[in-house]
Structures are given as structure tokens and as C-alpha cells.
Amino acid sequence: xxxxxxxxxxxxxxxxxxxxxxxxxxxxxxxxxxxxxxxxxxxxxxxxxxxxxxxxxxxxxxxxxxxxxxxxxxxxxxxxxxxxxxxxxxxxxxxxxxxxxxxxxxxxxxxxxxxxxxxxxxxxxxxxxxxxxxxxxxxxxxxxxxxxxxxxxxxxxxxxxxxxxxxxxxxxxxxxxxxxxxxxxxxxxxxxxxxxxxxxxxxxxxxxxxxxxxxxxxxxxxxxxxxxxxxxxxxxxxxxxxxxxxxxxxxxxxxxxxxxxxxxxxxxxxxxxxxxxxxxxxxxxxxxxxxxxxxxxxxxxxxxxxxxxxxxxxxxxxxxxxxxxxxxxxxxxxxxxxxxxxxxxxxxxxxxxxxxxxxxxxxxxxxxxxxxxxxxxxxxxxxxxxxxxxxxxxx
Amino acid sequence: xxxxxxxxxxxxxxxxxxxxxxxxxxxxxxxxxxxxxxxxxxxxxxxxxxxxxxxxxxxxxxxxxxxxxxxxxxxxxxxxxxxxxxxxxxxxxxxxxxxxxxxxxxxxxxxxxxxxxxxxxxxxxxxxxxxxxxxxxxxxxxxxxxxxxxxxxxxxxxxxxxxxxxxxxxxxxxxxxxxxxxxxxxxxxxxxxxxxxxxxxxxxxxxxxxxxxxxxxxxxxxxxxxxxxxxxxxxxxxxxxxxxxxxxxxxxxxxxxxxxxxxxxxxxxxxxxxxxxxxxxxxxxxxxxxxxxxxxxxxxxxxxxxxxxxxxxxxxxxxxxxxxxxxxxxxxxxxxxxxxxxxxxxxxxxxxxxxxxxxxxxxxxxxxxxxxxxxxxxxxxxxxxxxxxxxxxxx
Numbered sequence: 001x002x003x004x005x006x007x008x009x010x011x012x013x014x015x016x017x018x019x020x021x022x023x024x025x026x027x028x029x030x031x032x033x034x035x036x037x038x039x040x041x042x043x044x045x046x047x048x049x050x051x052x053x054x055x056x057x058x059x060x061x062x063x064x065x066x067x068x069x070x071x072x073x074x075x076x077x078x079x080x081x082x083x084x085x086x087x088x089x090x091x092x093x094x095x096x097x098x099x100x101x102x103x104x105x106x107x108x109x110x111x112x113x114x115x116x117x118x119x120x121x122x123x124x125x126x127x128x129x130x131x132x133x134x135x136x137x138x139x140x141x142x143x144x145x146x147x148x149x150x151x152x153x154x155x156x157x158x159x160x161x162x163x164x165x166x167x168x169x170x171x172x173x174x175x176x177x178x179x180x181x182x183x184x185x186x187x188x189x190x191x192x193x194x195x196x197x198x199x200x201x202x203x204x205x206x207x208x209x210x211x212x213x214x215x216x217x218x219x220x221x222x223x224x225x226x227x228x229x230x231x232x233x234x235x236x237x238x239x240x241x242x243x244x245x246x247x248x249x250x251x252x253x254x255x256x257x258x259x260x261x262x263x264x265x266x267x268x269x270x271x272x273x274x275x276x277x278x279x280x281x282x283x284x285x286x287x288x289x290x291x292x293x294x295x296x297x298x299x300x301x302x303x304x305x306x307x308x309x310x311x312x313x314x315x316x317x318x319x320x321x322x323x324x325x326x327x328x329x330x331x332x333x334x335x336x337x338x339x340x341x342x343x344x345x346x347x348x349x350x351x352x353x354x355x356x357x358x359x360x361x362x363x364x365x366x367x368x369x370x371x372x373x374x375x376x377x378x379x380x381x382x383x384x385x386x387x388x389x390x391x392x393x394x395x
Numbered sequence: 396x397x398x399x400x401x402x403x404x405x406x407x408x409x410x411x412x413x414x415x416x417x418x419x420x421x422x423x424x425x426x427x428x429x430x431x432x433x434x435x436x437x438x439x440x441x442x443x444x445x446x447x448x449x450x451x452x453x454x455x456x457x458x459x460x461x462x463x464x465x466x467x468x469x470x471x472x473x474x475x476x477x478x479x480x481x482x483x484x485x486x487x488x489x490x491x492x493x494x495x496x497x498x499x500x501x502x503x504x505x506x507x508x509x510x511x512x513x514x515x516x517x518x519x520x521x522x523x524x525x526x527x528x529x530x531x532x533x534x535x536x537x538x539x540x541x542x543x544x545x546x547x548x549x550x551x552x553x554x555x556x557x558x559x560x561x562x563x564x565x566x567x568x569x570x571x572x573x574x575x576x577x578x579x580x581x582x583x584x585x586x587x588x589x590x591x592x593x594x595x596x597x598x599x600x601x602x603x604x605x606x607x608x609x610x611x612x613x614x615x616x617x618x619x620x621x622x623x624x625x626x627x628x629x630x631x632x633x634x635x636x637x638x639x640x641x642x643x644x645x646x647x648x649x650x651x652x653x654x655x656x657x658x659x660x661x662x663x664x665x666x667x668x669x670x671x672x673x674x675x676x677x678x679x680x681x682x683x684x685x686x687x688x689x690x691x692x693x694x695x696x697x698x699x700x701x702x703x704x705x706x707x708x709x710x711x712x713x714x715x716x717x718x719x720x721x722x723x724x725x726x727x728x729x730x731x732x733x734x735x736x737x738x739x740x741x742x743x744x745x746x747x748x749x750x751x752x753x754x755x756x757x758x759x760x761x762x763x764x765x766x767x768x769x770x771x772x773x774x775x776x777x778x779x780x781x782x783x784x785x786x787x788x789x790x
Contacts, residue, residue, distance in 0.1 A: 001566075001603045001659070002667050003514045003536075009670055010663075046459040055683075056451050064441040070645045104499055104648070107676030115535065119398045120515075136674035140510065141398075142537065171396075208396045250465045251682025253499070253648075264396070268405075272397050275404055279531035281502030286681045287646025288450075 009136055015361035016040065016132075019346070023355040030353070036382040037355040037374065041180065041331065043248040044373035045306070048299040051247055054292045067291070071284040074274040075102025075256070079294045083256060086297040091229035095258060099266070101273045102285035105253040106216045106242035108277070110137050113238045113257060114172070115276040116269070117210055118143040122171035127157045129334065129364035131180050131214075143171070150364045155184040155325055155334070159193050166201045172210040173198065177227070178217040181362045181369035182334040183327020185225045195234035208236050208264050216242040216255070217330035219300060222307055225328035235262040243293050245330075248301045254289040306331050309372040309379050316383040321395045333370045334359070338395040342368050348392055352385040404531055410756035411435065411527075414741070418750040425748070431777040432750040432769065436575065436726065438643040439768035440701070443694040446642055449687045462686070466679040469669040470497025470651070474689045478651060481692040486624035490653060494661070496668040497680035500648040501611045501637035503672070505532050508633045508652060509567070510671040511664070512605055513538040517566035522552045524729065524759035526575050526609075538566070545759045550579040550720055550729070554588050561596045567605040568593065572622070573612040576757045576764035577729040578722020580620045590629035603631050603659050611637040611650070612725035614695060617702055620723035630657040638688050640725075643696045649684040701726050704767040704774050711778040716790045728765045729754070733790040737763050743787055747780040 002010070016039055023037040058067060074080065077097060084095035103109040118124070120142035126134050128150040138145045146165050151158040157175075175194070177186035198209050213230040218241065221227060231237045242255035257273055259266060277284070284290075313333055314326055323336040335356075337345040342358040342365055349356045349368075359367030372379060397405075411434055418432040453462060469475065472492060479490035498504040513519070515537035521529050523545040533540045541560050546553040552570075570589070572581035593604050608625040613636065616622060626632045637650035652668055654661060672679070679685075708728055709721055718731040730751075732740040737753040737760055744751045744763075754762030767774060 001512070002664065003510075003512055003517075005514065006511050006667050006671065009674060010667060014673075040465075042465050043460070047463050049459075052454045052459055052462075056454055059447045059451055064444075064447055065438075065643065067447075068442050068644045068646050070435075070437050104676065105678060107678045109676070111676035115398075116401050117396070117398055119400065120537070122398075133674065137676065140536075140675060142515070248460065249463045251463050251679060253678060253681050269397065272401050272405060276401065278409075279404060279528065280535060280675065281504070281506035281532065282499060282677070283502045283648060284646060286648050286684065288683075289681065 005139060009139070012135070014132065016357050019355045019357055022350065026353065035353050035355065036378060036385060038370040038372065039355045039357055040373065041371045042373055043245055043250060043301065044375070045248055045302040047248045048296060048301065050299055051249070051292060051296050054295045055288065058288065058291055067288055069287065071287050071290060073278040073284055074270070075100065075285055076287070076290050079290045082294045082297060087229070087258065091232070093229055093231060094261070096261070098270055099259050099261060101257045101270065101277060102290055103255045103257055103277060104282045104285055105244055105255045106214055106240045107133070108253065108282050108285070109240035109242070109255050109257045110212065110214060111140065111280060112273055112276045112282070113212055113240060114138060114141055114143065115280055116272045117171055121169065123167060123169040125162065125165055125170060125173040127162070127175065129155070129179070129181050129359060129362035129367070130174070130176060132361050134174055146170070147363055155179065155182040156187060156190050157194070159197065162194070163197050166197070166209070168205055170201070170209055172212055174212045174214060176214040178220060178329025180217065180330055181332050181357070181359070182325065183330050183332045184325060185221065185227070185329040188228045191228050191230060191233045198234060211237045213237060213239045215239060216245050219246040220303065220306060220331060221329045222310060223328055231258065231260040235260060236264055246301060247293065247296060247299060249289070252286065252289050254285055254293055306372065309374065309376055312376065312379050313370065313372050317386060320383070320387050320390050322386070322390065331372050333372060335368050335370060337366050337368055338390065338393040340366070342366055345393065349389055352389045354382065354385050354389060400534060404534070407530070409527065411752050414750045414752055417745065421748065430748050430750065431773060431780060433765040433767065434750045434752055435768065436766045437768055438640055438645060438696065439770070440643055440697040442643045443691060443696065445694055446644070446687060446691050449690045450683065453683065453686055462683055464682065466682050466685060468673040468679055469665070470495065470680055471682070471685050474685045477689045477692060482624070482653065486627070488624055488626060489656070491656070493665055494654050494656060496652045496665065496672060497685055498650045498652055498672060499677045499680055500639055500650045501609055501635045502528070503648065503677050503680070504635035504637070504650050504652045505607065505609060506535065506675060507668055507671045507677070508607055508635060509533060509536055509538065510675055511667045512566055516564065518562060518564040520557065520560055520565060520568040522557070522570065524550070524574070524576050524754060524757035524762070525569070526571060527756050529569055541565070542758055550574065550577040551582060551585050552589070554592065557589070558592050561592070561604070563600055565596070565604055567607055569607045569609060570625070571609040573615060573724025575612065575725055576727045576752070576754070577720065578725050578727045579720060580616065580622070580724040583623045586623050586625060586628045593629060606632045608632060608634045610634060611640050614641040615698065615701060615726060616724045617705060618723055626653065626655040630655060631659055641696060642688065642691060642694060647681065647684050649680055649688055701767065704769065704771055707771065707774050708765065708767050712781060715778070715782050715785050717781070717785065726766055726768050728767060730763050730765060732761050732763055733785065733788040735761070737761055740788065744784055747784045749777065749780050749784060
């Protein structure tokens, strides 16, 4: 007798995981080299060598008891200080250590924020296409997700619909740039408009509306695209970050939340975040990982790898005749399905050993997501398969 | 504008943390050596050397990408297999890898289980004295904690009151043995009686009642005390475990949930646990820590250290005239306050630089908790202070 809300969550099981597991099964039959799996957003380049060297050095030089003991629920003071300083240098922000709460990845950060601000029935606005886990994260605390339809022209949010969807129950808005699944990076003007609308609505409604910026892909940018730090545009912003993609550490669960001193009741909110991370059972972000990322804040994963994959895939697919907005960030490419149903298109793709994730699972039917965290030679070899698939779809 | 439930959580802020922070402040004034801080349950002995050696070896010999990548949400197959085998050898259970879900510590395990089984208004029975975080964990999912009063004779649960508190809304029961804060270990007969009552009530009410066994202190046993593995007594049991205390790794956040194949709908429940750990944002237990504990399942922290502290403290305090049940496990000692109010007693103790946590925060007024994760010489020196405190209280 599971809870009703868990039964619901099981019903909406992850489309990504399903495709991935189908691919694994197929690989066992026809050989791993013949399966073109574009399903998972699992980094394909290793962590910087300095990261692993740092762990070894910490173990060799630090008292073991100190290394593995409970930390302050908000994280180790020196780590928070280093992160605040690093953000200030890179983005011209003015964070102090007290504005940073260390978390168990961005998933932990988002849950911590939502636990802090949501009461049952509170509404959270999300812009399609979006990472389907948001619906679960909001549902954990009995909040209600409110979806703004995708703007298929360029995948920047539709401001008119956004404005129309804000109600007296709106407690928060989630944005994700660079975006999963579209690969699109929000323009500065997009952030300015979002901030304007929210400031206006806050005044009108007489209560705070929080902007939650989920940015694990912040450092994965191409073609000179720029990331604009959201706290500079809107005061009531929670920035949720993870080192999963920038340092290729998704399994280690290490990230943070940054809030500005200009947030309403900022100090009390930081105490609440620290309390939320404690009572949700995270307790503190993994201690050895906190100390290790501190030494690697300027390290980067091998971006040239993703850049090359992106180029080959984008150019190859558009040459075949597929349509897609050129991605400027993350490691995803969002392809228009050449037939009406994206679900049917993904089924057809399986015939050619191509594992794609349907856009329906990102609240954007008619499109499919390709993650290019895949060996480059496989991407090259996949193009012949995509060509057959195109013909099969009458493209 | 924080959520109402977060405002409530902030109101019930941790008494343990408050005393600890007072002690830190005092230490800055009068010197760390003059403050006798018995507040925190932070292990005082280092992790086994093999643990740190294993981390270094893994980094030197394993592909970095594999080491730090996302794992299956339920954990790495080989790790789950090793844990199942180890439990079977030590406790005569019959776990398979599929019965184990790796978690972010026991705090993560408890939240994952509660997210899986609780709907709003569902009741969860807890036996006083208990770790106050349980109230928050239950509240995260809008469940209702129902407290069974302490049995002050021996701190084994009161079965009559337990039976009387089970209602149609009872969804789960939490036990914690060895117990925080009493140090008491549940007898086999206690577990048999709990199982009998629950089996009877399940039949009567026509739905499952889950037993959640929180056992981070399982390996911290003295005087030949024995731990009885709860799944052997009652089928619908979730065992929530952490390596925090047994391997002195509280900051690393690594533990697991074990469920038996005999649990109602066991396989589906395991899928639900894996889903819950994912959607709560834990995603997976830290990957390097999963691989490292796998190699240290038979390692132990230095128990002789705690044993010595326990002996000095228990004998010293009873000689002075204090009353307490001799603890057989964990690293806590639960002292009867010599004056009526435990809160007032803790305030008086501060005058003698003794930091104690009042029993009221464990739902057991009239008692105080001492954690003996403290340097042995400090424990020895603290006895003179306890003597002065006793006189001050008219003991």
C-alpha cells in the first residue's frame, strides 16, 4: 500500500530511463557498437585530473576525522567563502559566504528550495519544454505545476502567456538556462522581461514570487553564448547549481544554492534553506566532495569534445533535412519530428537502433531530444541511420 | 514569505544545535579545554584506515568517468550485492541485491521510505524518547506523528499504550535500536511483541502497517548486547541504515534501505524506493562512497574508545548519586534530572560549563542526554563539574 502520490509518480515513470533500458537490452542482443543511444545526459568526458588529485591529497594531508565528519548543515565555511568569491569574480555578483548553501547536487538544491517556499496548492510556473523531474519535485510538497506552452519559434519563453498564467497562488517560477532539452540559452533580454513581469506582479499581488534558476549547464556554452547571472536581474532569485556537468561529477551529488542579500528576508531565508536541507535528510552535502570542489572552482570539463559532437550532429541532421534550433548550450539537441507524433517517431527510430527521447515527456510534443554525450565515432556512424529513418518518415 | 510548514520547522529549531552553538561561543571566551560539550553525536574516532586507502586505490585504478558517473538510482549493482551477502552472513537473513536501495545516509533513507508510504494525514507512531528529526521527516510529507509515552522503568516500549495508539490511519511505526537518546538496546522479546501487535492490527484493519527500523548505531554495542535483525520478526519492515557511526563517516552521507522479499508487494515497493530517492533529489547515493564502503563492510570503528568513555561516565555519575539506565549501545547516556525541570537542569549545567541536551527535545521531560563522543580526559575532568552541579541541585 504505497502512498497515492507515489502511485502517481510510478505511473509517470521516466521516459528517458525507459529508452535507456531498451537500449541496454538491445545492446546485449546486437552488440553495444550497433546501438546509437542518445537518451542519457550522463557526461561523456572525465572529471579534471586535478579533481582526483585533490581527493588523494586531502586524504594524505587532512585528519580523517575532520575529512568525513558532519559539516555545518549549510556547508563548510571555507568552501562557501571560496564559492562566493569565485562567483563574484566571474559574474560581478556580491555574494558573501552566508548566501551560499551547499547541497546534494541541483536535484537536492531544487528540493531544498521548494520545501522552503511551498505550501500545498501553491503554484509553480514552468516553461515548456522542461526537465520532467520538476513536476515530481513540486509534487513532493503538494505544489501544483503550471505549464507555459513552448514558443516553437526560438524556445525563449512566451512572455504574454507567462504573464497570463501568474495568479494569486503563484509562489515560484522555474527557469533552466542553458536549457534541457532544447539546448537554447536565454538571452539577457529574456531575463530582463521575466524580472519586469515578476516585479510588477509582486507589487500587484502583494507577496513574493520566487524565481528558481536551475543552472547545472551554466558552463557548457558554445559559439560565444553568454550566461547572465540571474540574481543581478531579480532579487528574489534562488540559483540552484550542480558540479555534475561542469566537472563531470553527476554521481557524487555536489552543488549549491545561491541567494542574494537583496532577497526579501534574505538572512532568515538562508536559515530556512539550511534547515530544509537538514530535515529533508540530506543533512549536509558530502563533506569530502565539498572540500574537493573548493580546489577546482576554475577547472573545466573538456568542452571541445561536446563542441565537436554538436557540430557533427547538427550539420549532419540538417543536411539530411531535419529541422532544429541550433543549440548554444548544454549537450542536447531538440529535433522537430518529421511526422506528427513524436512518440511514433521515437518508435520508428528504434528500428534503426536509434534511442531518442520523445518531446512529450518534456511537455513539448512534436519534438525529440538527443543527448550528444556519445562517442564521436558513434555520432558519425549514426548519420546513415538517421538518413534511413528520414526516408522511412517521408522526409 | 516562507511556507507555513517551514515557519513551523524553524520554530522547533534543534535544541542540540543550540546547546552546541552556545558551547562554541563559550569556548571562544574561556578556552576550548574548559568547556565540557556533551551535545553532539559526532563520532570521535576516525574512519578505519582501510576506508581512506580504498578511496585512493579506487582513484588510482578506476576510470574516473566510471567512478563519478550517475549510478542506477537504487545504487551500483555490485555494491548492493555485497551488502546483501554481508547481511546474510552476519544476521542469517536472505536478502538479494534487489532488496537493497543505497541512500544518502539514514536521514535520506528515512525520508525516502516516508515519501514512499505516506499520504497527508497518515499517522506514524514513534516511541519516546526519540530523535526529534523524526517529527520533521514525517511532516515533510504532511504525515502526523503519534507519540507513545516513554516507559521510564527500562525504556523498552510500552506495549499497551502502543496497541491503544494504533488507528485506521496508522501507516507506519518507527523504532530506533540501539536508541538515541537512551542508549538502550531493544530486547528480542520487544521485537517479537511489536511484530505480534502489528500482525494482529494489520489483519483487523485490513491494510499494511510498516515498521521502519532506524539503526545507524547497530554496530555500537557493549556488554555483549545483541542486535536482532528486524526483518526476521516482521515482514513489512524497512531497515534504514547509515555508515555514519559504524565507519565514522557522518559527513559523507552514505547508507541504505533493506526490505525483505516477504514484504507485501516487495518488488514494486523496491521500484517505489528507487523512484522516491530519485524524485527527492538524492538521485543516487554518492558514487565514490558507494564503491568505498563496499570494500569495508567488515571494518569497524574503534569501539574500545566509546566503551572506555561509557564506563568512566556511567560509574562516575552514579557514584555522585545521579540515576540512569546503563546504556548498552550507541554513544549516549540518558540521565535523570535531579530537579523536576530538565530544561532548568541544563541551564544550571551551563554554569559549570557542561553542555547537555534536555530530554524535552526527545519527548521525554525529566531527563537529559549526554553524548560521550568526547575526549576521554575531558570526561574524566568533567566529573568534578558534575559533582558541583549535583550539590547545586541538592542531590
